[in-house]
Amino acid sequence: APAPEFITTLARITCEEGEASKPLCAFLQRWFGYCATGEVREQKFAVLYGDGNNGKSTLLDLITGILGRYSGVAAPGLLTGKNGPQHPNAIADLAGRRMVTTHESGEGEVLREDFVKQATGGDTLKARYLYGEFFEFKPTHKLQLLTNHKPVIKGQDSGIWRRIMLIPFKAKFDAAEGEEIGNGKYPRDMRIAEKLAAEREGVLAWIVAGAVEWYKNGLRPPDIVLAASEDYKEEQDRVGQFIDEECELGVEKEEKLSTPMGGGLYPAYTQWCKASGVCALSKVRFLGGLERRALGL
Numbered sequence: 001a002p003a004p005e006f007i008t009t010l011a012r013i014t015c016e017e018g019e020a021s022k023p024l025c026a027f028l029q030r031w032f033g034y035c036a037t038g039e040v041r042e043q044k045f046a047v048l049y050g051d052g053n054n055g056k057s058t059l060l061d062l063i064t065g066i067l068g069r070y071s072g073v074a075a076p077g078l079l080t081g082k083n084g085p086q087h088p089n090a091i092a093d094l095a096g097r098r099m100v101t102t103h104e105s106g107e108g109e110v111l112r113e114d115f116v117k118q119a120t121g122g123d124t125l126k127a128r129y130l131y132g133e134f135f136e137f138k139p140t141h142k143l144q145l146l147t148n149h150k151p152v153i154k155g156q157d158s159g160i161w162r163r164i165m166l167i168p169f170k171a172k173f174d175a176a177e178g179e180e181i182g183n184g185k186y187p188r189d190m191r192i193a194e195k196l197a198a199e200r201e202g203v204l205a206w207i208v209a210g211a212v213e214w215y216k217n218g219l220r221p222p223d224i225v226l227a228a229s230e231d232y233k234e235e236q237d238r239v240g241q242f243i244d245e246e247c248e249l250g251v252e253k254e255e256k257l258s259t260p261m262g263g264g265l266y267p268a269y270t271q272w273c274k275a276s277g278v279c280a281l282s283k284v285r286f287l288g289g290l291e292r293r294a295l296g297l
Contacts, residue, residue: 116143
C-alpha cells in the first residue's frame, strides 16, 4: 500500500527532502524494521535527540501505534537515574515487547549504564509484577530514548559506547506564515497525525520491508549517526577534556601528567568540574579514565 504523506514527512523530519540519497530515512526504516522483530543481536540503544517541534514524537507515536502490543512506553526512571539494581516491576514490563521507548530525560540526568548494558545484552532477565512471583524471560525488546537533552554518560568503556546510537533530528516544524520553507524548516501541520494514521497499512509495509532489509544486511548506521555518536562520546569524556585543557604532558623516560594548579590530579579535576558546571566522577572512575586514556582505549 502506498504511503506518500508518510514518505514526504519522513524526508522532512530527516532533512533529506529533495535529496537523491536518503541515508537517514533508509536507516530509520532498518531500525524500526529491526524493532519489529524479536531479535536482539545488534545490542544497540538508540537515543533519538533533537529540540522540540522536530517531528520525532510524531514519528514514534505512529510507529508505536502500528506495532500495538509489541511496543511499550518504559516506566519513568528506567533508563536514567542512579545506577544500581532496577526494580523488578519495571523490568517485567519489558517481557514480550519488541520496541520500548522512554520519553524525555531532563537536562543533566544520568544514564543508568549498568541497566542499559544488562537490558541490551541478550541475556535472560529476571522480573516480577507487583505481588507476583519472579519469572525469567529472554529479551525481545529494543530500547530507545526520545529526548531533547542528551543524558550524561559517565563511563568511557566500549561496553556502553558500542551500544549507543545517537540519531539526530534537526528539522523544525514551526515556520511562520510567509517564511521560506525548506532546508529543515517547515510549517506545522495540525492534521499530520490524522493524515499519517490514514496510511497505517502503507507504513506497516514500510516497516516489514525494513525488517527484511535488516535481516539481509544489518543496521549499518549511516555516517550522520556514526559522527553524532562519536561527537557525543567526546562530549561526555570529561577526563579527556580536563587533560586537554588543564594538564601538561611531558615525555622523558615515561609520560607524566602535571597540572598548573598542583596538589594532585584528582583535586585539580574536581575543581575543574565545579568551574565547568559538570558532575565529577568518583576518584576510582577518574583513575580508570586516566588508565584508559594512557592505553588509548
